[in-house]
Amino acid sequence: MIHTDICVIGAGAAGLSVAAGAAQMGARVVLIEAGEMGGDCLNSGCVPSKALLAAAHKAHQTAQSAFGVAGHDPAPDFAAAKDHLRSVIARIAPVDSQARFEGLGVRVIRARARFRSPTTLTAGDHVITARRFVIATGSRPAVPSVPGLGDVPYLTNETLFDLSARPDHLIIIGGGPIGIEMAQAHRRLGSAVTVVEAARALGRDDPEAVALVLARLRAEGVTIHEGAAVTAVSGQAGAVRVDTAQGQSVTGTHLLIAIGRQPVVDGLGLDLAGVDHGPGGIAVDAGLRSSNRRIFAIGDVTGGAQFTHVAGYQAGVIVRSMLFGLRARGRSDHIPRVTYTDPELAQVGLTEAEARKIHGARLTIVRADFAHNDRAIATGQAQGFAKVMVVRGRPVGAVIVGPQAGELIQVWALALAARLKISAVAGMISPYPTLGEINKRVAGAYFAPRLFESPWVKRVVRFVQRLP
DSSP states (O other), rough: EEEEEEEEOOOOOHHHHHHHHHHHHOOEEHHHHHHHHHHHHHHHHHHHHHHHHHHHHHHHHHOOOOEEEEEOOOOOOOHHHHHHHHHHHHHHHGGGHHHHHHHHHHHEESSSSEEEEEEEETTTTTEEEEEEEEEOOOOOOOOOTTTTTGGSOOHHHHHTTTOOOOOOOEEEEOHHHHHHHHHHHHHHHTEEEEEEEETTTTSSSOOHHHHHHHHHHHHOOOOOSOOOOOEEEEEEEEEEEEEETTTTTEEEEEEEEEEEEEETTTTSHHHHTTTTTTEEEEOOOOBOOOSSSTTTEEGGGGSOOOOOOHHHHHHHHHHHHHHHHOOOOOOOOOOOOEOOOSEEEEEEEEEEEHHHHHGGEEEEEEEGGGGGGHHHHHTTOOOOEEEEEEEEEEEEEEEEEETHHHHTHHHHHHHHHOOHHHHHHTTTTOOSSSSSSHHHHHHHHHHHHHHSSOHHHHHHHHHHOOOO
């Protein structure tokens, strides 16, 4: 029998953030994990995918001729690229390890957790009661109900990175961020790639920005079928066929399912704990409490935005509530997201379509193009733009597509988080020449009509010039 202050279920990004913060501030913490420490992000998500994208980017850059330097065939070594991926995981893993957390004073139990009552759960041979429980069990790849899929070998993000040999032709069902990122990565490493998407690829994002990303992928040789619902899958290992409702038939050697993720709630005994849940995950209030006030849920298991940085943010929200008794509420309007293709696509807050629907005539849209950014011109990356949605002088959303968009969007993430006016960004001094100047330029574009096209401003200037 274990009595503790906080019991955390799941050692992924969300659970680890809670456990580390709470333990270092003096709470007694038990952390339960049945699988690998670090969860999906470290082992089969963010970390390996970005490592593979880095290898693919290196291969692509080596092949390009530019600035008087001749490119050459890089002959990518797929196995070596996977070695890089595994070395990256190994380097980061100690930060998420059981030994580190035990060193912080966390009691780590490697077993499956299941609630037996609203106040008690079991994990292995242990019976645990706690003042507060945190469910952070994450999500798993969603698999569609498609005729024949169960009879054909397929990959998900949990198995894709185990491949040591390059797929000759990778078919990807799903044109979301995971599917599109892996499409470009594998194409640049030498695979033929076909993406099959039932609706619109990267459908959550700004269509104008998405068009630039998809155009780049198609120019590099990726085939993308949009509006193509899959009706059947057939074949065998090394020879897979995908048929669509539009009459298309695609054959390849490997199949990747990337249609999204579903919360992991099965086997937790949530009914016995009095926790409301469904296929969309655990229902929580603005403070991330479940229907059982002793139990919080954070991260992917709530069915919200499935990002590691969201999990970390939500961990901070509930730690304030659990440890200090402070009322804490989570927000979602300032959460950025990035698709790490080349060019990168980053978004925070409302898209243009969302902003128009909500704010109507009060909305002002300003933009700046990388074609006018001197650093982008000098480095041959002058495609893309930054676009900001502004209401009464405050940004409500921003999208950037272009080089290092994921880094550049952070200015607008700060502006939305702190509820800054756009004048704060316009007044920022950016070093020259940098890609970051595009943020200052787009902020300045909001004021340009008010300064340069206003008859009142011109009258004031003429009056002042007459003064001695």
